[in-house]
Amino acid sequence: xxxxxxxxxxxxxxxxxxxxxxxxxxxxxxxxxxxxxxxxxxxxxxxxxxxxxxxxxxxxxxxxxxxxxxxxxxxxxxxxxxxxxxxxxxxxxxxxxxxxxxxxxxxxxxxxxxxxxxxxxxxxxxxxxxxxxxxxxxxxxxxxxxxxxxxxxxxxxxxxxxxxxxxxxxxxxxxxxxxxxxxxxxxxxxxxxxxxxxxxxxxxxxxxxxxxxxxxxxxxxxxxxxxxxxxxxxxxxxxxxxxxxxxxxxxxxxxxxxxxxxxxxxxxxxxxxxxxxxxxxxxxxxxxxxxxxxxxxxxxxxxxxxxxxxxxxxxxxxxxxxxxxxxxxxxxxxxxxxxxxxxxxxxxxxxxxxxxxxxxxxxxxxxxxxxxxxxxxxxxxxxxxxxxxxxxxxxxxxxxxxxxxxxxxxxxxxxxxxxxxxxxxxxxxxxxxxxxxxxxxxxxxxxxxxxxxxxxxxxxxxxxxxxxxxxxxxxxxxxxxxxxxxxxxxxxxxxxxxxxxxxxxxxxxxxxxxxxxxxxxxxxxxxxxxxxxxxxxxxxxxxxxxxxxxxxxxxxxxxxxxxxxxxxxxxxxxxxxxxxxxxxxxxxxxxxxxxxxxxxxxxxxxxxxxxxxxxxxxxxxxxxxxxxxxxxxxxxxxxxxxxxxxxxxxxxxxxxxxxxxxxxxxxxxxxxxxxxxxxxxxxxxxxxxxxxxxxxxxxxxxxxxxxxxxxxxxxxxxxxxxxxxxxxxxxxxxxxxxxxxxxxxxxxxxxxxxxxxxxxxxxxxxxxxxxxxxxxxxxxxxxxxxxxxxxxxxxxxxxxxxxxxxxxxxxxxxxxxxxxxxxxxxxxxxxxxxxxxxxxxxxxxxxxxxxxxxxxxxxxxxxxxxxxxxxxxxxxxxxxxxxxxxxxxxxxxxxxxxxxxxxxxxxxxxxxxxxxxxxxxxxxxxxxxxxxxxxxxxxxxxxxx
Numbered sequence: 037x038x039x040x041x042x043x044x045x046x047x048x049x050x051x052x053x054x055x056x057x058x059x060x061x062x063x064x065x066x067x068x069x070x071x072x073x074x075x076x077x078x079x080x081x082x083x084x085x086x087x088x089x090x091x092x093x094x095x096x097x098x099x100x101x102x103x104x105x106x107x108x109x110x111x112x113x114x115x116x117x118x119x120x121x122x123x124x125x126x127x128x129x130x131x132x133x134x135x136x137x138x139x140x141x142x143x144x145x146x147x148x149x150x151x152x153x154x155x156x157x158x159x160x161x162x163x164x165x166x167x168x169x170x171x172x173x174x175x176x177x178x179x180x181x182x183x184x185x186x187x188x189x190x191x192x193x194x195x196x197x198x199x200x201x202x203x204x205x206x207x208x209x210x211x212x213x214x215x216x217x218x219x220x221x222x223x224x225x226x227x228x229x230x231x232x233x234x235x236x237x238x239x240x241x242x243x244x245x246x247x248x249x250x251x252x253x254x255x256x257x258x259x260x261x262x263x264x265x266x267x268x269x270x271x272x273x274x275x276x277x278x279x280x281x282x283x284x285x286x287x288x289x290x291x292x293x294x295x296x297x298x299x300x301x302x303x304x305x306x307x308x309x310x311x312x313x314x315x316x317x318x319x320x321x322x323x324x325x326x327x328x329x330x331x332x333x334x335x336x337x338x339x340x341x342x343x344x345x346x347x348x349x350x351x352x353x354x355x356x357x358x359x360x361x362x363x364x365x366x367x368x369x370x371x372x373x374x375x376x377x378x379x380x381x382x383x384x385x386x387x388x389x390x391x392x393x394x395x396x397x398x399x400x401x402x403x404x405x406x407x408x409x410x411x412x413x414x415x416x417x418x419x420x421x422x423x424x425x426x427x428x429x430x431x432x433x434x435x436x437x438x439x440x441x442x443x444x445x446x447x448x449x450x451x452x453x454x455x456x457x458x459x460x461x462x463x464x465x466x467x468x469x470x471x472x473x474x475x476x477x478x479x480x481x482x483x484x485x486x487x488x489x490x491x492x493x494x495x496x497x498x499x500x501x502x503x504x505x506x507x508x509x510x511x512x513x514x515x516x517x518x519x520x521x522x523x524x525x526x527x528x529x530x531x532x533x534x535x536x537x538x539x540x541x542x543x544x545x546x547x548x549x550x551x552x553x554x555x556x557x558x559x560x561x562x563x564x565x566x567x568x569x570x571x572x573x574x575x576x577x578x579x580x581x582x583x584x585x586x587x588x589x590x591x592x593x594x595x596x597x598x599x600x601x602x603x604x605x606x607x608x609x610x611x612x613x614x615x616x617x618x619x620x621x622x623x624x625x626x627x628x629x630x631x632x633x634x635x636x637x638x639x640x641x642x643x644x645x646x647x648x649x650x651x652x653x654x655x656x657x658x659x660x661x662x663x664x665x666x667x668x669x670x671x672x673x674x675x676x677x678x679x680x681x682x683x684x685x686x687x688x689x690x691x692x693x694x695x696x697x698x699x700x701x702x703x704x705x706x707x708x709x710x711x712x713x714x715x716x717x718x719x720x721x722x723x724x725x726x727x728x729x730x731x732x733x734x735x736x737x738x739x740x741x742x743x744x745x746x747x748x749x750x751x752x753x754x755x756x757x758x759x760x761x762x763x764x765x766x767x768x769x770x771x772x773x774x775x776x777x778x779x780x781x782x783x784x785x786x787x788x789x790x791x792x793x794x795x796x797x798x799x800x801x802x803x804x805x806x807x808x809x810x811x812x813x814x815x816x817x818x819x820x821x822x823x824x825x826x827x828x829x830x831x832x833x834x835x836x837x838x839x840x841x842x843x844x845x846x847x848x849x850x851x852x853x854x855x856x857x858x859x860x861x862x863x864x865x866x867x868x869x870x871x872x873x874x875x876x877x878x879x880x881x882x883x884x885x886x887x888x889x890x891x892x893x894x895x896x897x898x899x900x901x902x903x904x905x906x907x908x909x910x911x912x913x914x915x916x917x918x919x920x921x922x923x924x925x926x927x928x929x930x931x932x933x934x935x936x937x938x939x940x941x942x943x944x945x946x947x948x949x950x951x952x953x954x955x956x957x958x959x960x961x962x963x964x965x966x967x968x969x970x971x972x973x974x975x976x977x978x979x980x981x
Contacts, residue, residue, distance in 0.1 A: 121745030242976035265290035281310030305355035657891035
């Protein structure tokens, strides 16, 4: 099958069936067998698809089925071997301290050709390849492990130590209905893949935010099939500037003759930089600057310089200085000082960017003098040259704010509406309660709102929604943070200067673990030989020593690891980058009056509702009140490609009982050993450490958390796999309130350097197979220049999972969750309080703007099955969603054109939509009677004028 059918299947759940005709005699039986294979992966077939597969010719159906199953396997991670170190997982060692001593003795004292140091046997075989450890098969049975039992490395295929064994048992004792049911996905029939491709293409183009890597790849494939090398299909306004730049760059690569069309679509100078950077296969977000700039055709160079010249020297230089490194590198290909008569303003902008000195009598010098003005300061030098310096728009705004002139700052910011709305909190704080200043800001908001993207408007309104209740950190807390950070920085520098050997080799790992008295993963216990029987007291002593590491120094719950922690009022920031990172600072802002924040909310509601009023109408809108707890997705470009499509910050309800199984699989490149580790830290209700489970502690509280063992290399084709089981009931009984999983690269190899790396979450059956594709709830890729990731936070008591998709900084001390749990608690608590504290626009907000403008009747449903009818007002919809119960049961007549929004697709079962009905769901897909929409699709329908 072609790539188009693959994209359509992965994004819509609809399958393209080719070559159907007269059904073979065994067509129905073959279709039943195929559906059994699909059911094993968590999929069922729609009746139309079942009939179509029964008509597939014998000559193509096997190859077609192989394609279908391969795509579904790739989505869940079942397309690769997932073999952990301990083949018997979750039956892993219960006394890892004693096993660690046995491993350590073998590592330090075993000699090839000599008797086993543990049992005294003479024949222990050849050293293992590639690690070189002599391993006694009697002490370390080969059928129990899939790698070296001493160091955890995968072995080469020629080793005689490992023997083929049967796969893990797949029996499922008991009644499967007693277990939590897995998510069921229904595969439909796609009869017109080309039309589906056009629809998907237009949906991606209409998204207001930047696309992640998978979406970009899908968009490129869809364009290549539908409109290769053309731009006449693009809408007049493309909300996502990065997406727009990508499409223009792809067109330039395919058809150089579209230069004039591309130039006509540029708006700002930064749009030009995005396009040229994407033309060189770089990041259109201008965040990652690793690409080498390609040579630019002459026609493209002239078009770029002409556009810069048309913007004027001040505007061009202003935008260029925002991305100075990018433009300096692009300037090497643009040659802006050649033929200056044609583009003098562009040349002056580059002179301001580069700090170029030019002879006053020369062409550039004359242009600099002619372009001088209020924001371009010309300096004359003793050698007869001149240079130009830009007084940026931002500096003028800062000057006005420093002088307390809020009206002047607001007037300046109306020239850059996006900056005005992003700096709104600062403006309002500076304005205080001065009526004239507040009136100036409000006037600027009304004036600029029509020109601002819906994402920026929604974010501004949400961030201000709780500012009337802001609590500031105390001066003592702020002082403690500064002092602790300075101490942490000094300690890190001292460690760097101490020249401590880096722990990278397997020998170093074992020695470091012995020094710290940690317990590494190992094989199940066997009896010790008389030769080492006298070591039993040492084993007992070490077992007693394996307890919680001493807590990191902390000056109270509001400070952990020298940073703001749980209990301290703080702000959470998400800097731009190729991956999602975060930073926390103590809260130092004064409160804002509630009437002021209400005014901002009303402006945003009015603007976005007005934009939606031009769209087609619905007879009825039915909105799930639970969507008020689901943040609208933002910054998708930095998110992980994933199976479930969870927006970052969204909350998922977990089974009322049972086990969560985390899995991690990676494959290392040739000649590079990569050791990834899967860990989980546990915290009490006050975020104090309760324990952990990782490669050094295979179990926590008995069977409450179980690790599958530490694999320390991942050569192809087997790679490496680690599992970690969390029993929710046993964890709660052990005093854990929060579970925080961590994935990190032990030897600091970034995720992007790996051949492949995935992780995920599944709901296994007790006694079932280790990996069950049908029970995978989430699978995501590890990507980017990152080495540590915190994918989600689990509230064990409430049975809630918060999807964070967060990359932690490489400089942080998260490599050992046992020793540095406080820092991890701070990061997890930051995400909990930020996303669950109402600081983000929600999916309900987006639906409310559409419903208030487009629906004749609006119903808000509640958890108890009742509903509330509300007037056409976003504020009324939000107020109704906060109610625990409604006025009566939901009643919707058949055949109505509906706008529906629900957390779970099963919530739509009772509705009977008419033609043209659309549904937005967070988990699962709506049935075939609905047209599925995402939050990003609906935001994309609200572009600025």
